[in-house]
Ligand code: HEC
Ligand code: HEC
């Protein structure tokens with residue numbers, strides 16, 4: 071009991087100090103940059119191609135991931151955004167959206183909060199340009215105009231969860247304690263000079279290697295901070311309340327980046343390695359014969375016991 075209490079007190083002390091013990095990550099809240107007024111401008115601001123020459127592995131892995139096509143998806147996401155507009159926004163009496171021309175950044179945030187968080191750095195024109203581009207892409211498909219469809223698909227995919235979304239915009243979680251991301255800095259596990267021209271500094275993001283970092287977009291349930299809460303991914307919720315609560319102690323990064331050896335690809339069942347890591351399945355079968363009434367013969371019966379054990383850190387499937 072005495073030991074238990076000592077451990078409990080030690081935990082409380084560490085938990086309270088943890089956020090304050092990591093220094094020098096961010097800085098004061100920077101001035102807001104002028105809003106991007108076109109898709110091209112917003113894509114340019116978060117372009118990942120400048121990182122490839124020095125971080126080839128990270129870049130190649132990332133470009134295989136769904137983060138690299140975060141509003142196009144598999145490509146199921148872009149059409150579903152249109153469905154959310156047609157069957158949601160336009161039918162809700164108080165959304166303010168009756169036509170595509172009424173769409174704003176705020177109204178798209180019920181999806182973009184996680185699929186494209188940097189949309190908050192763009193004007194409402196960009197929100198409308200995104201919707202118009204997805205519609206033209208769908209039309210080009212219907213017209214079997216492959217060339218046009220491909221070009222538009224590229225435009226949609228140019229907006230994504232790129233390097234600087236994770237290594238700058240979303241990198242610091244506890245901003246009162248750790249500071250705000252600075253516009254000239256890449257955030258990782260080191261500090262000092264960074265060879266890149268656009269981002270000449272490196273600094274530490276204390277929680278980048280923790281599950282809470284991924285939890286920012288991987289969902290706990292309804293997004294209550296929105297005027298109209300949406301719900302899509304909930305993996306972080308089930309990670310906290312089912313996996314960790316039952317003694318699970320690995321992080322998202324440990325399973326998805328390290329054990330899987332997938333690094334920045336961070337794949338799901340879409341990659342073979344992850345399927346192997348996902349489930350223990352045991353199947354046992356036996357046959358029986360059941361004698362029927364009045365000499366009508368026997369009825370063959372099969373008994374199959376299937377046990378499936380989820381070894382991931384959350385409920386599956388998700389999203
Ligand atoms: C001219 C080469 C160069 C370019 C371009 C470059 N980097 Fe780096 N970067 C480096 C070097 C060198 C390091 C230090 C590597 C080390 O010591 O492990 C580094 C370190 C980093 C780190 C910290 C790694 C850690 O261990 O925590 C991050 C994050 C990072 N770069 C992201 C980026 C991003 C994002 C871009 C594109 C916007 C980029 N870099 C462009 C050379 C470059
Ligand atoms: C809380 C963050 C969050 C919000 C808000 C959110 N999503 Fe998602 N969504 C995700 C994540 C993370 C995934 C992928 C991981 C998964 O499967 O859980 C995903 C997956 C999807 C998928 C499947 C992906 C594919 O390529 O097949 C679709 C479609 C989708 N979202 C559409 C939407 C739409 C439309 C909205 C707005 C109405 C929305 N999401 C709102 C985080 C979110």
Ligand code: HEC
Nearest residue numbers: 118121125128129132137231232233236258278279323334
């Ligand atoms: C979805 C978020 C996310 C995106 C997008 C992302 N990173 Fe990372 N990156 C991380 C995390 C998390 C780590 C730390 C992993 C760990 O805990 O070891 C990391 C680590 C790194 C490191 C340090 C060492 C290493 O290679 O693991 C470098 C360098 C890096 N990233 C560069 C990049 C570059 C370049 C891009 C774009 C091509 C990129 N990252 C895109 C989340 C991201």
Ligand code: HEC
Nearest residue numbers: 136140143144147184185231283284287322326336337338
């Ligand atoms: C800025 C928001 C954001 C962050 C941060 C983020 N993700 Fe994602 N992630 C998404 C979205 C959005 C998708 C789905 C894109 C789509 O298909 O529409 C996704 C997709 C995925 C998928 C593929 C899901 C599938 O259905 O195949 C995995 C796995 C994943 N993320 C793991 C991670 C891990 C691990 C981290 C932390 C290191 C992380 N993500 C950080 C937003 C994010």
Ligand code: HEC
Nearest residue numbers: 284288309321322325338339344347348382383386387388
């Ligand atoms: C113990 C290892 C482990 C941990 C911890 C873990 N995952 Fe997973 N995750 C997996 C495996 C294995 C799969 C493949 C199964 C699948 O895709 O259904 C997976 C699948 C996923 C998927 C795709 C879900 C789907 O629809 O199939 C997402 C998204 C995801 N993980 C995100 C996360 C995030 C975010 C965290 C941290 C909050 C996390 N994972 C923690 C092992 C883990």
